Amino acid sequence: MPKFKLEYIWLDGYTPVPNLRGKTQIKEFESFPTLEELPMWSFDGSSTQQADGHNSDCLLKPVAVYPDTTRNNGVLVMCEVLLPDGTPHPTNARAEIPDDEGTWFGFEQEYFLVEEGRPLGFPKGGYPNPQGEYYTGVGYKNVGDVARQIVEEHLDLCLDAGINHEGINAEVAKGQWEFQIFGKGSKKAADDVWMARYLLMRLCESYGVDVDWHCKPLKGDWNGSGMHANFSTTFMRESGGKAYFEKLMEAFAKNKEEHIAAYGPDNHMRLTGLHETASIDTFSYGVADRGCSIRIPHSFVNNDYKGYIEDRRPNSQGDPYAIAGRILKTIQEVPTA
Ligand code: ADP
Ligand code: MN
Ligand code: MN
Numbered sequence: 001m002p003k004f005k006l007e008y009i010w011l012d013g014y015t016p017v018p019n020l021r022g023k024t025q026i027k028e029f030e031s032f033p034t035l036e037e038l039p040m041w042s043f044d045g046s047s048t049q050q051a052d053g054h055n056s057d058c059l060l061k062p063v064a065v066y067p068d069t070t071r072n073n074g075v076l077v078m079c080e081v082l083l084p085d086g087t088p089h090p091t092n093a094r095a096e097i098p099d100d101e102g103t104w105f106g107f108e109q110e111y112f113l114v115e116e117g118r119p120l121g122f123p124k125g126g127y128p129n130p131q132g133e134y135y136t137g138v139g140y141k142n143v144g145d146v147a148r149q150i151v152e153e154h155l156d157l158c159l160d161a162g163i164n165h166e167g168i169n170a171e172v173a174k175g176q177w178e179f180q181i182f183g184k185g186s187k188k189a190a191d192d193v194w195m196a197r198y199l200l201m202r203l204c205e206s207y208g209v210d211v212d213w214h215c216k217p218l219k220g221d222w223n224g225s226g227m228h229a230n231f232s233t234t235f236m237r238e239s240g241g242k243a244y245f246e247k248l249m250e251a252f253a254k255n256k257e258e259h260i261a262a263y264g265p266d267n268h269m270r271l272t273g274l275h276e277t278a279s280i281d282t283f284s285y286g287v288a289d290r291g292c293s294i295r296i297p298h299s300f301v302n303n304d305y306k307g308y309i310e311d312r313r314p315n316s317q318g319d320p321y322a323i324a325g326r327i328l329k330t331i332q333e334v335p336t337a
């Protein structure tokens with residue numbers, strides 16, 4: 001039987017942003033293992049801020065599986081962290097997401113590629129031209145020499161892994177990029193985003209480049225990084241209507257603070273009201289308005305308030321599990337009848 005390299009990947013207990021962790025075990029399977037065939041495993045939680053030294057074992061429960069084309073018989077295994085008694089660890093935000101096949105999320109992950117503390121393409125000790133021509137740009141002066149290679153390799157790694165990328169683009173600041181991931185089911189896109197983050201960080205090791213996920217790495221007149229969360233439920237797509245939509249927005253307004261708390265650290269640095277963002281202190285929504293907290297596509301209004309909408313507040317360092325869980329919690333407060 002062939003031996004497979006199983007990379008078990010999980011989120012640690014660091015705050016305010018968890019780190020990705022991973023370790024390999026070798027196991028024999030007849031063929032590429034299914035999720036059901038993958039065993040539970042454990043790790044030393046005292047080394048990841050998830051346990052103290054006296055009772056340090058935490059459990060890893062496989063929840064999503066992906067092929068890893070960079071290794072012979074490579075398998076990437078996304079895991080939830082459980083306590084020794086099998087209940088979810090307090091750091092496990094995925095376990096809090098209500099299961100719902102009819103909920104779809106599309107995340108737009110923005111990030112900076114950085115080398116020796118500077119975004120790729122920034123001259124040593126200075127600044128490049130002001131932003132303007134970098135967004136969706138082409139040419140050495142706009143994207144440098146290596147960023148596109150990294151971004152393209154990352155896209156192939158993700159597609160080969162079965163991650164549901166929908167697109168990529170160069171972003172507004174120099175050295176800033178975006179990928180979009182869409183998933184049907186309340187947890188699928190969030191699993192895919194974490195795995196795509198893992199693959200990008202691992203790929204960048206060999207370039208001597210790091211990924212800066214922070215939402216405002218550059219002070220001044222430079223865009224920050226978001227992770228817009230586009231979402232829809234079966235009811236929003238099939239029934240919708242203006243009355244329901246307005247009730248939904250009331251619930252989002254009422255839970256404004258809870259949403260901001262789940263949407264990633266330091267968001268006050270990014271949600272200033274400038275650079276296509278709304279102010280962190282207000283809740284607003286509008287049709288095709290990129291200065292709002294929630295943007296409603298024209299197609300949504302034209303289709304009798306049916307379809308998906310975009311929460312623009314989540315930031316690039318946010319945990320997509322926490323974001324998905326918070327959005328669904330608010331949706332579930334609003335009666336559909
Ligand atoms: P923009 O940059 O203009 O906001 P993008 O094309 O980068 O737009 O992102 C749009 C996102 O909306 C994609 O991630 C896509 O998967 C997502 N999306 C499209 N349809 C739906 C839907 N019905 N439910 C949830 N998300 C959706
Ligand atoms: Mn986008
Ligand atoms: Mn963008």
Ligand code: MN
Nearest residue numbers: 108228310312
């Ligand atoms: Mn967007």
